[in-house]
Amino acid sequence: MNNQLDQKIEFYLNQCLPRHSFADVYKYGVLPAGKLFRPKLALASFNDSSRDQAAYNEDLWKLCTALEIHHAYTLIHDDLPAMDDDDMRRGQLSTHKKFGQWQAILAGDGLSIASFRLLSRITHPSAQLLSQISAHALGPKGLIQGQALDLSHEMNLSFENLLKTHELKTARLIQLSLVGGALLATPKVETKSLKQLWRLGYAVGVSFQLLDDLLELCDETLSQHEKDINPWPKLTAKCSNKTQKLLKTVDQMASKNIKNELALYYKKTLEAALKGQKNIETHIRDNNQLQPVMSLLNILSKTN
Amino acid sequence: MNNQLDQKIEFYLNQCLPRHSFADVYKYGVLPAGKLFRPKLALASFNDSSRDQAAYNEDLWKLCTALEIHHAYTLIHDDLPAMDDDDMRRGQLSTHKKFGQWQAILAGDGLSIASFRLLSRITHPSAQLLSQISAHALGPKGLIQGQALDLSHEMNLSFENLLKTHELKTARLIQLSLVGGALLATPKVETKSLKQLWRLGYAVGVSFQLLDDLLELCDETLSQHEKDINPWPKLTAKCSNKTQKLLKTVDQMASKNIKNELALYYKKTLEAALKGQKNIETHIRDNNQLQPVMSLLNILSKTN
Numbered sequence: 001m002n003n004q005l006d007q008k009i010e011f012y013l014n015q016c017l018p019r020h021s022f023a024d025v026y027k028y029g030v031l032p033a034g035k036l037f038r039p040k041l042a043l044a045s046f047n048d049s050s051r052d053q054a055a056y057n058e059d060l061w062k063l064c065t066a067l068e069i070h071h072a073y074t075l076i077h078d079d080l081p082a083m084d085d086d087d088m089r090r091g092q093l094s095t096h097k098k099f100g101q102w103q104a105i106l107a108g109d110g111l112s113i114a115s116f117r118l119l120s121r122i123t124h125p126s127a128q129l130l131s132q133i134s135a136h137a138l139g140p141k142g143l144i145q146g147q148a149l150d151l152s153h154e155m156n157l158s159f160e161n162l163l164k165t166h167e168l169k170t171a172r173l174i175q176l177s178l179v180g181g182a183l184l185a186t187p188k189v190e191t192k193s194l195k196q197l198w199r200l201g202y203a204v205g206v207s208f209q210l211l212d213d214l215l216e217l218c219d220e221t222l223s224q225h226e227k228d229i230n231p232w233p234k235l236t237a238k239c240s241n242k243t244q245k246l247l248k249t250v251d252q253m254a255s256k257n258i259k260n261e262l263a264l265y266y267k268k269t270l271e272a273a274l275k276g277q278k279n280i281e282t283h284i285r286d287n288n289q290l291q292p293v294m295s296l297l298n299i300l301s302k303t304n
Numbered sequence: 305m306n307n308q309l310d311q312k313i314e315f316y317l318n319q320c321l322p323r324h325s326f327a328d329v330y331k332y333g334v335l336p337a338g339k340l341f342r343p344k345l346a347l348a349s350f351n352d353s354s355r356d357q358a359a360y361n362e363d364l365w366k367l368c369t370a371l372e373i374h375h376a377y378t379l380i381h382d383d384l385p386a387m388d389d390d391d392m393r394r395g396q397l398s399t400h401k402k403f404g405q406w407q408a409i410l411a412g413d414g415l416s417i418a419s420f421r422l423l424s425r426i427t428h429p430s431a432q433l434l435s436q437i438s439a440h441a442l443g444p445k446g447l448i449q450g451q452a453l454d455l456s457h458e459m460n461l462s463f464e465n466l467l468k469t470h471e472l473k474t475a476r477l478i479q480l481s482l483v484g485g486a487l488l489a490t491p492k493v494e495t496k497s498l499k500q501l502w503r504l505g506y507a508v509g510v511s512f513q514l515l516d517d518l519l520e521l522c523d524e525t526l527s528q529h530e531k532d533i534n535p536w537p538k539l540t541a542k543c544s545n546k547t548q549k550l551l552k553t554v555d556q557m558a559s560k561n562i563k564n565e566l567a568l569y570y571k572k573t574l575e576a577a578l579k580g581q582k583n584i585e586t587h588i589r590d591n592n593q594l595q596p597v598m599s600l601l602n603i604l605s606k607t608n
């Protein structure tokens with residue numbers, strides 16, 4: 001399935017691109033694909049909701065490609081010198097380091113629009129609803145606002161701001177993946193199911209980012225900037241309690257294929273946390289707070 | 305009508321924005337609006353095709369706002385230091401000069417997505433077709449590719465490349481304005497009419513940019529860069545012939561309201577060209593080539 005996913009993303013990406021050397025810039029930012037976390041969640045959600053898996057297959061691949069190339073656009077722009085200023089991405093030079101800044105800005109712009117082009121070509125009866133949800137989740141009130149909260153450092157002013165930032169910047173695209181997959185699985189899906197998947201996506205996305213913050217503490221020494229913005233050392237109880245709550249929600253709400261897909265990710269997270277546990281414990285005063293999170297990760301690591 | 309257009313754009317823009325200080329960055333890039341050339345063309349096209357003007361009015365305002373904010377996004381990103389590096393826009397500081405670079409990058413990203421959000425909320429039966437045409441016209445094979453040809457200087461390698469760049473970078477959004485307005489005017493518009501408006505938009509858009517190049521010569525002295533890239537001094541006959549051909553197409557194809565809307569623009573263009581004629585003539589060897597263009601501008605300046 002993963003191999004097929006790779007191939008389909010490459011196929012639909014190529015459909016969006018001009019026959020011109022600039023196509024290489026787009027491809028560099030997308031391929032070879034990363035973990036494909038979002039498309040895989042969309043697939044899993046589709047499979048959990050579908051009664052006839054063949055019916056809307058091509059629409060599903062379009063959605064998967066749209067999710068992946070939209071994610072790639074955010075990474076390309078995030079890496080720019082005026083944003084996070086990262087020279088490396090997925091073990092290779094970031095797009096602006098490889099090709100130049102205007103190339104990276106344009107490629108990001110193009111991938112963002114290409115994701116909406118793909119969504120607009122979905123033939124499912126709910127295609128327009130999916131486009132509406134997508135543009136809302138990813139636009140100025142959604143993902144982009146999360147980036148604004150992050151880059152303006154408003155994210156660091158309170159725990160509530162941190163959660164809001166993680167919700168908008170990280171969870172929105174994951175929520176869209178789960179909702180989008182289910183939406184395409186049947187001719188008409190109930191609003192109630194979509195709302196539940198939206199809630200599940202919130203739990204997956206916000207805990208994803210909190211766990212990402214936790215794993216940052218696996219490094220022996222943190223930069224001053226990392227110390228300043230990592231919430232775990234200063235707000236250990238809040239971070240732990242919130243992560244527990246979200247992981248319990250995931251355990252309760254996720255259906256079979258979604259749970260199995262997530263299990264692979266939680267397994268890796270748990271392994272990394274155990275490997276770096278000694279370092280994590282030097283950064284956090286009250287280590288007892290971590291144990292419930294580790295136990296939940298252990299439970300969620302099991303596939304069915 | 306213009307006042308109403310301003311108000312509607314402000315209203316629908318506000319709908320897209322978060323209640324947060326970052327909304328000011330978006331608004332700064334859009335308001336006060338410029339000439340509103342593209343929304344006005346969409347309105348004119350709607351009025352020329354409509355039998356019942358009230359039927360899809362709100363959809364029309366959404367389209368107008370989408371066109372304007374998408375145009376604003378391209379200007380915000382074009383002005384960035386890594387792109388055209390312009391400090392001023394419409395007589396005030398460009399967005400990145402006023403707020404900073406990451407703010408300008410994010411605001412552009414957000415406006416681009418907001419334009420697709422508005423298009424996704426159009427209720428007209430052809431809404432999805434309009435979204436498809438938009439994303440195609442503005443994406444990696446469309447407007448973005450025009451910007452890539454411009455910034456890579458491939459635009460300057462041949463007259464054909466120049467025309468291709470003008471077509472993608474400038475005409476596509478104008479073509480979309482004309483086609484979009486007509487598409488919303490009746491429940492179902494004939495493909496033939498849309499194709500004709502697409503051709504008309506090509507003629508308006510490419511001649512718009514060629515005339516813009518011509519008006520650049522109204523300056524007494526040109527920078528070396530301007531001398532290098534302005535096509536008129538070196539390719540006077542080609543530029544003149546192509547512009548004439550395109551303006552004749554406009555004269556033949558444009559319907560009443562579109563023609564009247566364009567007349568205002570052609571009048572200003574003619575006045576500026578006459579005012580700067582002496583300087584233009586110092587930059588161009590064979591001035592006889594200009595006369596037919598001026599005559600056509602004169603004809604097209606008349607409103608009905």
